[in-house]
Amino acid sequence: MRTIFGILARTAAALVLSLAVATGAMATDPLTINGAGATFPYPLYSKWFYDYSNANPDVRFNYQSIGSGGGIKQITAGTVDFGATDAPMTEEGMKKLPGAILHIPTAIGAVVVVYNLDTVESGLKFTPDVLAGIYLGKITRWNDPMIAELNKTMTLPNVDIVVAHRSDGSGTTDIFTNYLTTVNTEWRAKVGRGPSVNWPMGIGGKGNEGVAGVVKQTPGAIGYVELAYAKQNRMMVASLRNKEGKFIAPTLEATSAAAAGVAKSMPADFRVSLVDAPGNDAYPIAGLTWILVYKDQKDEARGKAMVRFLKWAIRDGQKMEAALDYAGLPKTVVEKVDNALKQISFKGKPLY
Amino acid sequence: MARKTGGNIKDLLFERTTGAFAFLVLFLAVLLFAVLLRESIPALRKFGAAFLVTGTWDPVLEKFGALPFIYGTLVSSFLAILIAVPLSVGAAIFINEFAPPWMKTPVSFLAELLAAIPSVIYGLWGIFVLVPVLRDVFMKPVTKYLGWVPLFKGPVYGPSMLAAGVLLSIMIVPFILSVSREVLATVPQRQKEAVLSLGGTRWEMLRIVIGQHCLPGIFGATILGLGRALGETMAVTMVIGNRPEALLSLFQPGYSMAAVIANEFTEAVGDVYLSSLVLIGLILFAMTFAVNLAAKWILSKMVARASRGI
Amino acid sequence: MKALFCLGAILVILPLFLILFDLLIKGGKELKLTLLIDLPHPVGEPGGGIANGIAGTFVVTLLTMLWSVPTAVLCGIYLAEYGKGKFASAVRFAADTMTGVPSIIMGIFGYILLVLPMKRFSAWAGAAALSMIFIPVVVRTTEEMLRTVPTTVREAALALGIARWKATLRITVRTVWPGILTGILLAMARILGETAPLLFTALGNQFWQTRLDQPMAAVPLQVFTYAISPYEDWHDKAWAGALVLITMVLLINIAARVLTREKR
Numbered sequence: 001m002r003t004i005f006g007i008l009a010r011t012a013a014a015l016v017l018s019l020a021v022a023t024g025a026m027a028t029d030p031l032t033i034n035g036a037g038a039t040f041p042y043p044l045y046s047k048w049f050y051d052y053s054n055a056n057p058d059v060r061f062n063y064q065s066i067g068s069g070g071g072i073k074q075i076t077a078g079t080v081d082f083g084a085t086d087a088p089m090t091e092e093g094m095k096k097l098p099g100a101i102l103h104i105p106t107a108i109g110a111v112v113v114v115y116n117l118d119t120v121e122s123g124l125k126f127t128p129d130v131l132a133g134i135y136l137g138k139i140t141r142w143n144d145p146m147i148a149e150l151n152k153t154m155t156l157p158n159v160d161i162v163v164a165h166r167s168d169g170s171g172t173t174d175i176f177t178n179y180l181t182t183v184n185t186e187w188r189a190k191v192g193r194g195p196s197v198n199w200p201m202g203i204g205g206k207g208n209e210g211v212a213g214v215v216k217q218t219p220g221a222i223g224y225v226e227l228a229y230a231k232q233n234r235m236m237v238a239s240l241r242n243k244e245g246k247f248i249a250p251t252l253e254a255t256s257a258a259a260a261g262v263a264k265s266m267p268a269d270f271r272v273s274l275v276d277a278p279g280n281d282a283y284p285i286a287g288l289t290w291i292l293v294y295k296d297q298k299d300e301a302r303g304k305a306m307v308r309f310l311k312w313a314i315r316d317g318q319k320m321e322a323a324l325d326y327a328g329l330p331k332t333v334v335e336k337v338d339n340a341l342k343q344i345s346f347k348g349k350p351l352y
Numbered sequence: 353m354a355r356k357t358g359g360n361i362k363d364l365l366f367e368r369t370t371g372a373f374a375f376l377v378l379f380l381a382v383l384l385f386a387v388l389l390r391e392s393i394p395a396l397r398k399f400g401a402a403f404l405v406t407g408t409w410d411p412v413l414e415k416f417g418a419l420p421f422i423y424g425t426l427v428s429s430f431l432a433i434l435i436a437v438p439l440s441v442g443a444a445i446f447i448n449e450f451a452p453p454w455m456k457t458p459v460s461f462l463a464e465l466l467a468a469i470p471s472v473i474y475g476l477w478g479i480f481v482l483v484p485v486l487r488d489v490f491m492k493p494v495t496k497y498l499g500w501v502p503l504f505k506g507p508v509y510g511p512s513m514l515a516a517g518v519l520l521s522i523m524i525v526p527f528i529l530s531v532s533r534e535v536l537a538t539v540p541q542r543q544k545e546a547v548l549s550l551g552g553t554r555w556e557m558l559r560i561v562i563g564q565h566c567l568p569g570i571f572g573a574t575i576l577g578l579g580r581a582l583g584e585t586m587a588v589t590m591v592i593g594n595r596p597e598a599l600l601s602l603f604q605p606g607y608s609m610a611a612v613i614a615n616e617f618t619e620a621v622g623d624v625y626l627s628s629l630v631l632i633g634l635i636l637f638a639m640t641f642a643v644n645l646a647a648k649w650i651l652s653k654m655v656a657r658a659s660r661g662i
Numbered sequence: 663m664k665a666l667f668c669l670g671a672i673l674v675i676l677p678l679f680l681i682l683f684d685l686l687i688k689g690g691k692e693l694k695l696t697l698l699i700d701l702p703h704p705v706g707e708p709g710g711g712i713a714n715g716i717a718g719t720f721v722v723t724l725l726t727m728l729w730s731v732p733t734a735v736l737c738g739i740y741l742a743e744y745g746k747g748k749f750a751s752a753v754r755f756a757a758d759t760m761t762g763v764p765s766i767i768m769g770i771f772g773y774i775l776l777v778l779p780m781k782r783f784s785a786w787a788g789a790a791a792l793s794m795i796f797i798p799v800v801v802r803t804t805e806e807m808l809r810t811v812p813t814t815v816r817e818a819a820l821a822l823g824i825a826r827w828k829a830t831l832r833i834t835v836r837t838v839w840p841g842i843l844t845g846i847l848l849a850m851a852r853i854l855g856e857t858a859p860l861l862f863t864a865l866g867n868q869f870w871q872t873r874l875d876q877p878m879a880a881v882p883l884q885v886f887t888y889a890i891s892p893y894e895d896w897h898d899k900a901w902a903g904a905l906v907l908i909t910m911v912l913l914i915n916i917a918a919r920v921l922t923r924e925k926r
Binding site for chain 3: 370450461466475586633
């Protein structure tokens with residue numbers, strides 16, 4: 001072991017050997033399907049993929065929650081096998097795609113307003129104008145008269161409102177800003193709707209996880225997250241006034257009520273908004289979330305595995321949703337989705 | 353003779369082979385620059401030089417400007433320098449001049465450990481330890497009494513330009529410390545003794561000798577630290593607050609060039625968005641390049657002066 | 663006056679102890695065997711571990727070093743032994759420049775050059791980004807080490823009739839080999855802890871992964887994801903992951919120092 005060559009050669013051999021062993025299992029490795037996108041359904045998807053992979057050891061779904069914007073971007077660039085988003089793709093967005101894409105709805109969730117105040121309980125009431133006022137920076141303190149008059153039973157502290165929003169491109173933001181645009185003219189004029197907007201103020205968190213984290217860590221903070229995040233982290237949630245004038249707390253039932261009407265008006269491509277839904281018990285900020293898959297799959301094995309999973313997701317997968325406070329797809333919608341899955345093919349051969 | 357000829361060919365082969373790898377390194381550097389440049393072109397074409405001074409960052413309208421990020425990077429880095437340099441130089445003077453000799457090795461070792469801690473771990477500590485402490489012990493009281501000063505205006509979130517600056521200062525201390533120590537060590541013993549023998553106090557000796565001799569070197573160390581601070585990504589992302597706006601108050605959230613790339617790169621839909629992010633990367637590359645070049649030039653001058661025995 | 667400088671020294675070292683203390687206490691709390699051998703659990707479900715991250719970190723680091731070590735060392739040899747002309751100056755300048763480039767930019771490099779054309783996030787892309795950090799550093803340390811060998815040694819070898827290439831390898835390089843190895847180990851410790859270049863190259867993975875052309879998990883990525891999340895359970899895991907990471911980094915650093923000391 002005297003020469004430098006000797007040392008270099010042995011080191012190199014060791015490295016190559018360890019890598020060979022590591023990659024030697026390539027032949028027997030389960031098929032990996034990569035997806036990325038929305039953080040909104042991540043609590044549900046991470047449970048789905050974990051259980052599904054355990055039950056089907058020949059395939060693994062690796063999902064990275066990087067935000068709906070990321071999901072759309074990466075499926076457009078083709079670096080993932082499927083994308084996930086709660087902001088439906090726009091017409092111009094779809095024009096940039098190399099092929100036709102399907103929006104497969106998987107679940108219905110609710111965007112809830114969470115806050116962090118020591119001296120107040122859960123269930124603070126907000127009207128659309130108050131919520132818009134906070135996010136526009138016009139209402140800056142928790143004991144502002146506009147908030148106080150809606151919540152006469154609570155003592156609100158004289159503390160600054162710390163506004164939190166998403167720093168990344170987010171379907172949750174799209175749903176939330178869609179709501180504010182629908183119910184408040186000033187918001188519509190000044191900010192508008194989208195996965196990424198020019199926020200008038202506030203601090204940015206990355207992903208639903210990031211916003212929940214910021215609100216949890218910062219006294220006096222307010223933010224918007226998907227219901228599962230609020231529940232899992234035992235955060236205080238606000239009740240919002242819906243279209244009919246009732247203050248509704250975000251619950252599974254309220255979300256399902258918002259989704260009830262959607263079955264009739266579901267368009268063929270499933271890109272529909274559930275914001276400010278009619279109905280006495282409907283929660284005003286509900287939304288669908290979709291998985292994006294190309295109609296024309298590039299890889300037969302992956303395409304088949306994808307279709308098999310989606311078939312499972314819209315039937316068996318739905319059973320897991322209630323436990324995580326996501327509302328399942330209505331029966332008629334499931335049938336329509338099932339039909340849509342038949343459009344997925346490989347070189348013309350249907351993979352259903 | 354035969355052996356020599358055989359040796360010559362092998363020698364040539366050796367030279368050419370190692371040279372090929374050297375060329376590869378050069379090629380990689382050029383490739384890096386080329387890739388950054390090529391991907392920035394769409395944004396350059398759309399926005400031109402105005403990109404540097406535009407304050408809007410609107411993915412919906414596809415209007416982008418780098419101003420808030422350049423501002424955030426510069427402010428957080430300068431804040432870091434402001435805190436780190438006096439502390440590092442003071443510590444260097446203490447270790448070199450006042451501390452007992454047995455202390456020198458352990459202290460250098462500890463400073464190197466600080467340099468070895470990965471950025472994400474600094475960020476982790478920043479989120480859960482530094483930010484809450486800064487918020488409750490410093491920012492909240494200061495806003496209460498001095499909130500009218502634009503630098504300290506509330507509301508206090510926690511994640512802020514100040515938090516980023518303080519965390520960065522901790523991270524660049526090891527670099528400034530080690531270079532300062534090297535610079536201080538180049539002072540000839542004779543000069544120090546001369547001042548002392550003329551009746552100067554220890555403090556006067558330090559002031560005169562160091563002031564005369566070491567300032568350029570310490571300046572070089574500062575610029576080196578600045579270069580590191582400019583490019584820091586993870587730790588800053590985790591404590592700066594992610595707000596794309598150039599705000600005056602140190603207690604407000606901000607954004608940095610490296611942080612916006614880290615947060616938004618994977619989701620930049622559309623060519624202009626991605627290109628704008630790469631252009632920000634190019635600007636960052638240019639900044640760190642210029643700063644590091646300046647640092648090296650100053651430090652090499654320092655070394656030259658020392659070797660000439662000035 | 664002395665007191666002020668002493669205070670400076672204390673303030674400078676203090677954060678190190680605070681951070682290490684926190685890592686040990688908060689990280690140690692969650693440091694169970696399951697953390698080291700289990701895969702991550704679904705969001706919100708307690709338990710699970712970062713085993714795939716530890717494996718992924720090793721794989722990506724070793725992959726990086728596989729081509730980076732020979733490239734950097736051989737380049738360093740060239741610069742030290744033949745490096746007098748314009749070409750050598752250009753190479754030196756290039757390496758120096760690259761050492762100062764923020765690591766996130768290497769991530770952009772990896773994404774554009776490998777992820778997009780391959781249409782896949784992968785360990786390859788992660789290693790490509792990391793090698794752009796590793797190579798320039800080791801080029802410089804190798805060259806510096808070789809330059810410490812006095813010219814007399816080289817001349818003596820040549821005078822004895824030893825071919826130049828042999829003299830370089832068997833004598834010059836061998837003399838400072840521990841120093842070169844130190845440089846390699848320090849660079850390895852550095853890329854072990856890098857997060858930014860992996861964010862959009864290796865991306866991350868929830869499962870075990872042995873294929874190099876697929877996304878791969880890594881401990882720094884997991885620490886980042888868990889740290890910015892709201893789940894207490896994940897925060898604990900972030901600290902534990904950070905403890906694992908810093909242990910790996912420190913062990914390699916200490917090994918590197920021991921090597922240099924042994925030489926003396």
